[in-house]
Amino acid sequence: MNYIGIDLGTSSVKLVLMDTAGHIIANVSKSYPIDYPKAGWSEQNPYDWYDACMEGMKELLDGQDESTVSGISFGGQMHGLVILDKNDEVIRPAILWNDGRTTKQCEYLNEVIGRDKLSEYTANIAFAGFTAPKILWVKENEPDNFAKIDKIMLPKDYIAYRLTGVHCTDVSDASGMLLFDVKNRRWSRQMLDICGVTEAQMPRIFESSECVGTVKKDIADELGIGSEVIVAAGAGDNAAAAVGTGTVGDGHCNVSLGTSGTIFISSKEFGVDSNNALHSFAHADGKYHLMGCILSAASANGWWMDKILGTNDYAGEQSQITDDDLGNNNVYFLPYLMGERSPHNDEFARGTFTGMTMDTERKDMTQAVLEGVAFAIRDCFEVAKSLGIRVESTRMCGGGAKSELWCKIMANVLGIPVELLESEEGPAMGAAMLAMVAAGEYNCVEDASNALVKVRKTIRPDEKIIERYEDKYNKFRCIYPAMKNVFRTINE
Template sequence: MYYIGIDLGTSAVKLLLMDETGGIANIVSRAYPVSYPRPGWSEQNPADWWAAVCGGIPELLAGFDAAQVKGIGAGGQMHGLVVLDKDDAVIRPCILWNDGRTQKQVDYLNEVIGKDTLSRYTANIAFAGFTAPKLLWLRDNEPENFARIEKIMLPKDYINYKLTGVHGTDYSDASGMLLLDVQHKCWSREMLDLCGVRETQLPKLFESWQPIGTLTADIAKALGLPADVVVCAGAGDNAAAAVGCGAVGGGKCNISLGTSGTVFITSDTFGVDKQNALHSFAHADGGYHLMGCILSAASCNKWWSEEILHTDDYAAEQALIPTDKLGANDVYFLPYLMGERSPHNDPAARGAFVGLRMDTPRAALTQAVLEGVAFAIRDCVEIAKAQGVEITASTLCGGGAKSPLWRKILANVLGIPLTLPQTEQGPGYGGAMLAAVACGAYPDVRSCAEALVRAKQTTEPDAALVAKYNARYAVWRKLYPALKTSFAEMEALV
């Protein structure tokens, strides 16, 4: 038997074929573009996602018995606003998770409606990337499009709809819309009223492992799959990645170094961050989690290497960094290339190099990029620790986790061991695991994770390096407050 996992990312969809033992039989990736209509804006055409999935699945199954595919599960980029009209046609391009256009709407929600009120309704405050502020922006700026909305969906849910004809979502992904009462796992009527939408415009809610339907006859034929293939609700990318890395059940932590960076802390019980810097969301295992999210992580390294240095040989660039310079770099980098979410909630924040000298070598800037992202991840960890959460170890996933140097830097910046799972395909693997649960191969998500997820290797911190990075972090964390006013002034001139 096989299960297909869909990782609907920001730059590409990655399709994964998992066999019944948890082994990966094949992986296929299809890229698609991101549009930046204005500075700080970020959009995609949902048709590009669907074309990539439709083109990729037959390629994924080439040489395999498609009749053995039993289920499909997706992990997808969160928060994106996909709006459909009465004919289920896409009304406008999807406004993505890292889009920063909604500052006016965020300020209205946080300052006029009030953070305490929002937290009571949804367990969270407003952030620029969340879906509800996008709806308000659409109502304010594109009223004709807003009036046409028949269904409001999230990116991976649009793919599931195209596969099954069902408008559904799961609790983990819905948690990031600022429309869900996370504690009680239902749509917040108060938030719907605030945003001027009806519950009928929202998808049906499911647990991540629950089946939402089977393939439509036309899609099954087009993809070369049996019509009885089960499609489960799936999960937001970070929840799916946590499942794929074994961060299931309370007291676990998973860190992702993908396009964005996240710290994902699991809990069996509902809880809220009193500082409003971490998100309080439902988890794909039926429990809950706290999550800190930095908007630019591995994307910072991609920007630095490809756009500035004009190379895609990341390993060669990192090989130029002397070992004795770890913990001793006097160049600092703020990784806020798309603004920042956790813990600053500041769409106006920008990237910055600080500490350059005439003799600063190229390698020092490369190192600063890696360290700046690690320091931003630590910001999220420090918020969790201030809430009494103890993080003594973590699993690690995402494209950035492939770098041994970056793993070493992060382990020492955080002062904890970081473990790579044997299967380094977080969201896609998690999606396939959820599909296996949906098909009855395992009784629940925890049993599936215990059976399939294995550790590959662990990077341990070094006490001397930890001390050096503690001192560097103390300097780095003062830079954003010093530049915050300047960032706002820059934004006002755009």
């Protein structure tokens, strides 16, 4: 039998058709627009997501035997606020994870309600991208829309609702809302009260590999599949990517270089970083994970290549950078183009180049962008190390993982081996695996990951390059504290 994995990303939806042996039979990508109504705002139309998903599934199944499809599941961009009225119509465009309008609401939550209380209720504190501050923003700025809210959902869950008619979410995605009691895997009544919403307005909570329902007959007929096809709850994009890279169980690590960048460490036990610099979330494998998230990763490189250099020859630009250059560049880049989440939690932070001289070349700037993202990931890695977490190696996924140069930089900046996988489908593959577990093909998520995820290559760090990067990283760490007040001043 075959399974559809849907990765509802920020700029596009990626879909895979995968068999039970982990072979990718077909894949499709469909893009949709992002709106930026004001500086720092980021919105999308959920109807665009649904249309892209339906078109993508039709194209994915074109020429295939539709009768072999047994299940569908999702990975999805996290934190986005989707609000529906009593007729299940979308009230306003979804406010996305990288939207920075909630400064006032985050300050209220963190300073008035208090970080300690938030951490007690949800295991996390307020970040600008989280869902709860967005709800408060709508309540304060769009009271008429707030009054219409009948259901609050996350992006991928809106697609699950359209396919099944069930208002649902999963534990990993719910963890990023600041409305979820992560330790006990239930809605936090205290946080719902603080935001002025009720549990009846929230979707039903499922584990990621649980079946939420079957595809509605009209949708099944439109796609040419059976109405008995099950739909699993799925996971937030990073948890789904972790499943797709085998980052399940205890003490495993994955670095994702997508639009945003994450370092994801799986754990069998619940734990909280006392400074809340890392997120403490429920994992799609039924356990927990710690995660650091930087808001600009592959998107920072895309900005540099597309908008500044005006080229799509990413490989050509990187080919000029040699091993001898690694750790020997005098240019530094802060990749805070959308503000920053982990570990700084500073929506005012901005991107900067530092250290240019008259002999600085184009390739030095390109290298600095790649290194800046790696250093920002290292910032999160250092927090995990300070908690006594020992990470022996990491796997890589996301668009940036297709660059072996970037993976080599990451290996030497972190000082651990980097494993590259046979399949780089990330959240879409993880989503298909969750559907397999829901359908009974595997007993649990860990069994599915162990059976289907294969390493094709390991990049090992070089001691000489590690030493050079250790010096560079210590200098990089000085730049943000020196610029912090400047960032706030220029954004006033």
